[in-house]
Amino acid sequence: MGAVVDLINQLRMETIQKQESAILQIIEENEPMIIDLNTGQLMDGMDSENEQLKKYRSEQYANMKEQMNPKRVTDLKLSGAFHSSFYLQADKWPVIFDATNTKRNHLVEKYGANIFGLSETNKTIVAQVYLVEPIVEYYRNVFQLQ
Numbered sequence: 653m654g655a656v657v658d659l660i661n662q663l664r665m666e667t668i669q670k671q672e673s674a675i676l677q678i679i680e681e682n683e684p685m686i687i688d689l690n691t692g693q694l695m696d697g698m699d700s701e702n703e704q705l706k707k708y709r710s711e712q713y714a715n716m717k718e719q720m721n722p723k724r725v726t727d728l729k730l731s732g733a734f735h736s737s738f739y740l741q742a743d744k745w746p747v748i749f750d751a752t753n754t755k756r757n758h759l760v761e762k763y764g765a766n767i768f769g770l771s772e773t774n775k776t777i778v779a780q781v782y783l784v785e786p787i788v789e790y791y792r793n794v795f796q797l798q
Contacts, residue, residue: 666794672745674790675783680742682782689774690749691735697725700749700769728759728767738768 679686690700697705705726708714718724729735737753749768750756759767770778791797 662795675787676742676744676747678783678786678790679747680740681786682778683740683742685782686740686770686778687738687749689770689777690738690768691729693771693774694735694767695721695725695727695729696723697727698771699764699766700771701766702771702773703766705763705767726763728763734759 693699694705699705705728708717708726714726717727717730721727721729734751734753734755737751737756739750739752741748741750749770751768
């Protein structure tokens with residue numbers, strides 16, 4: 653029983669703010685992989701709600717784009733500048749996905765804010781592949797369980 657009490661006391665000393673900060677840091681360290689999952693969804697023609705992006709209005713533009721993406725879907729990528737400008741704001745909850753590209757507002761207006769973020773499947777991938785191990789390691793250090 654004493655060991656459990658010791659663990660609880662160690663956890664109390666690690667404030668909620670410290671824990672949140674550590675987890676947000678882990679998310680930030682994995683930003684490139686998380687962003688790749690977001691842009692990968694777009695390359696599949698899907699948004700963060702797993703809804704298909706609406707078709708391009710111009711049939712001529714759509715035909716040209718079909719030559720660029722073999723999946724023949726709306727992917728919001730022409731030069732790559734928009735996708736390359738994606739970033740995470742991971743300094744507080746909730747973590748925000750956004751882009752700095754000048755087309756950002758136009759594309760959000762046209763295709764919706766759900767072009768940013770991850771589908772449930774990709775959230776699971778992030779949690780299992782990128783977050784679990786570093787978070788477990790963080791708590792091992794908190795509880796000195798090395």
